[in-house]
Amino acid sequence: MTAPEERTYDVVVLGAGSTGENVADVVVKGGLSAVLVESELVGGECSYWACMPSKALLRGTEALAEARAVDGAAQAVTGEQDVAATLARRDSFTHHWDDSSQVGWVKGAGIDLVRGTGRLAGERTVVVTDAEGNEVRLTARSAVVVCTGSVGKLPPVEGLADVRPWGPRESTSAKAAPRRLLVLGGGYVGCEMATAWQALGAQVTLLQRGPRLLPAAEPQAGEAVAAALGHLGVDVRFGVDVTAARREGDEVVLTAGDDEFRGDEVLVAVGRAARTADLGLTTVGLEPGEYLPVDDTLQVEGKPWLYGVGDVNGRKLLTHMGKYQARQAAAAIVARARGEQVDGAPWSATAATADHAATPSVVFTSPQVASVGRTAAQAEADGLPHRVVEYPIGSIAGASLFADGYTGTAIAVVDTEREVLLGVTFVGSGVAELLHAATIAVVGEVPIARLWHAVPSYPTISEIWLRLLETWRDGD
Numbered sequence: 001m002t003a004p005e006e007r008t009y010d011v012v013v014l015g016a017g018s019t020g021e022n023v024a025d026v027v028v029k030g031g032l033s034a035v036l037v038e039s040e041l042v043g044g045e046c047s048y049w050a051c052m053p054s055k056a057l058l059r060g061t062e063a064l065a066e067a068r069a070v071d072g073a074a075q076a077v078t079g080e081q082d083v084a085a086t087l088a089r090r091d092s093f094t095h096h097w098d099d100s101s102q103v104g105w106v107k108g109a110g111i112d113l114v115r116g117t118g119r120l121a122g123e124r125t126v127v128v129t130d131a132e133g134n135e136v137r138l139t140a141r142s143a144v145v146v147c148t149g150s151v152g153k154l155p156p157v158e159g160l161a162d163v164r165p166w167g168p169r170e171s172t173s174a175k176a177a178p179r180r181l182l183v184l185g186g187g188y189v190g191c192e193m194a195t196a197w198q199a200l201g202a203q204v205t206l207l208q209r210g211p212r213l214l215p216a217a218e219p220q221a222g223e224a225v226a227a228a229l230g231h232l233g234v235d236v237r238f239g240v241d242v243t244a245a246r247r248e249g250d251e252v253v254l255t256a257g258d259d260e261f262r263g264d265e266v267l268v269a270v271g272r273a274a275r276t277a278d279l280g281l282t283t284v285g286l287e288p289g290e291y292l293p294v295d296d297t298l299q300v301e302g303k304p305w306l307y308g309v310g311d312v313n314g315r316k317l318l319t320h321m322g323k324y325q326a327r328q329a330a331a332a333i334v335a336r337a338r339g340e341q342v343d344g345a346p347w348s349a350t351a352a353t354a355d356h357a358a359t360p361s362v363v364f365t366s367p368q369v370a371s372v373g374r375t376a377a378q379a380e381a382d383g384l385p386h387r388v389v390e391y392p393i394g395s396i397a398g399a400s401l402f403a404d405g406y407t408g409t410a411i412a413v414v415d416t417e418r419e420v421l422l423g424v425t426f427v428g429s430g431v432a433e434l435l436h437a438a439t440i441a442v443v444g445e446v447p448i449a450r451l452w453h454a455v456p457s458y459p460t461i462s463e464i465w466l467r468l469l470e471t472w473r474d475g476d
């Protein structure tokens with residue numbers, strides 16, 4: 001056996017998903033050399049099995065619903081969604097699961113790429129093994145950055161692994177709608193994929209263990225999404241604790257107490273686990289299978305040469321937050337390589353402060369749920385003095401123009417001592433694009449008194465901001 005090839009870089013990035021790509025890009029722009037290690041497709045989960053294909057599956061349904069909600073335009077919608085064309089459009093967004101365009105970008109950005117499975121082999125060292133068993137030994141002068149993401153969890157349900165359930169990957173890459181789809185879990189993936197596949201022809205049954213959907217969001221969000229799923233024809237069940245699964249011929253049968261649920265496929269969407277089980281973590285004294293414990297500069301506690309960025313640290317499992325962490329961590333790595341002090345002070349260029357206080361997210365259901373910062377329950381748990389202000393979006397002129405009979409809700413959580421926004425949630429059609437204004441107000445801690453001067457254009461749905469301010473004022 002030949003000795004492994006040895007190479008040294010300033011920064012070794014393990015995992016070329018959206019997070020790893022951004023770490024490598026920023027450190028190279030900062031004058032360091034970097035290599036990306038990837039075992040599957042360059043671009044990772046978001047490009048091929050998560051954000052992009054799932055949103056492509058949902059968009060046609062949303063566009064049709066929007067057209068049908070405008071009298072005059074509705075009359076022009078005389079047919080049904082073309083499922084084959086929707087799936088073909090989804091395939092075009094994943095580039096047919098071919099990563100050559102992203103590989104081209106990596107090369108153009110001055111980043112080296114090594115394909116294969118990387119594992120830590122002691123401090124500053126990663127050994128990559130390719131499909132033929134060839135090894136490359138990479139040494140990092142400044143940092144090893146682990147960006148290996150997360151995988152779908154399989155709950156401890158007897159027989160579940162044996163029924164070959166769909167994970168999120170299968171639910172976003174399926175070539176056809178199953179006739180009946182069981183969905184286990186009523187979080188982001190469960191709600192979005194139930195919406196998508198019901199509209200594309202499946203009869204979906206969604207089984208949620210707890211009392212509501214999207215449990216981390218404001219309760220009004222889960223209620224609105226449950227009502228809308230029901231309206232679409234999804235059978236939504238709450239308080240269901242599935243204990244066993246089996247296949248009877250082509251049929252999947254789930255057992256929960258005295259109830260049985262039957263489908264052609266079952267999607268398991270009950271959350272994520274760190275993709276760290278086979279990374280050689282024990283060689284550096286860390287626990288395999290756990291999220292990497294990091295500080296606000298994304299440095300692993302007690303290991304100044306090791307960083308954990310994106311899903312792999314379990315802080316916020318969202319593409320845009322992984323990319324944000326990547327920018328902050330890369331800035332910290334570049335500064336430390338230059339011998340500069342990095343203190344990770346809140347809101348500094350090297351700290352991922354928004355992870356704690358200002359994370360935006362959109363659930364692309366119909367209605368959409370767009371939120372940033374703290375919910376009322378989180379403000380309560382954090383012991384912050386607050387008041388909740390709520391207003392129906394359907395009463396806004398812009399919303400009634402947007403869709404006949406528009407229904408939706410805006411909820412602002414206001415810090416009553418500092419008079420700034422702690423969090424905002426919008427539930428309704430087309431609200432995703434309202435979110436960034438709220439994110440800026442929360443991150444900037446813009447005083448309510450100053451927000452009155454941020455005048456929304458008439459007649460846009462953004463007038464919701466004015467109504468929220470009036471409701472806040474009139475409640476004093």
Ligand SMILES: Cc1cc2nc3c(=O)[nH]c(=O)nc-3n(C[C@H](O)[C@H](O)[C@H](O)COP(=O)(O)OP(=O)(O)OC[C@H]3O[C@@H](n4cnc5c(N)ncnc54)[C@H](O)[C@@H]3O)c2cc1C
Nearest residue numbers: 015017018019039044045050051118149310311317318319
């Ligand atoms: C169905 C679904 C829909 C989603 N939709 C959205 C959305 O709309 N918006 C949003 O913000 N977020 C969404 N997310 C979350 C988002 O996909 C993740 O937060 C994001 O992909 C994390 O990026 P990452 O780079 O940290 O990890 P990943 O994208 O998982 O990248 C990790 C990379 O590391 C590679 N890798 C792993 N181990 C090794 C190893 N040992 N050696 C070499 N390479 C390795 C993997 O092959 C992969 O390419 C969704 C998630 C799911 C499941």
Ligand SMILES: NC(=O)c1ccc[n+]([C@@H]2O[C@H](COP(=O)([O-])OP(=O)(O)OC[C@H]3O[C@@H](n4cnc5c(N)ncnc54)[C@H](O)[C@@H]3O)[C@@H](O)[C@H]2O)c1
Nearest residue numbers: 155185186187188189190208209269270271317362363364
């Ligand atoms: N639009 C987006 O931004 C988007 C879309 C999809 C996923 N994501 C990200 O991916 C993460 C993972 O998504 P997810 O939906 O897998 O997890 P999740 O944490 O959002 O939801 C999991 C749900 O499963 C339920 N559950 C847990 N165990 C169960 C069981 N045994 N039976 C029935 N229900 C059970 C939980 O109550 C919860 O509602 C999300 O938290 C989010 O960060 C984001």
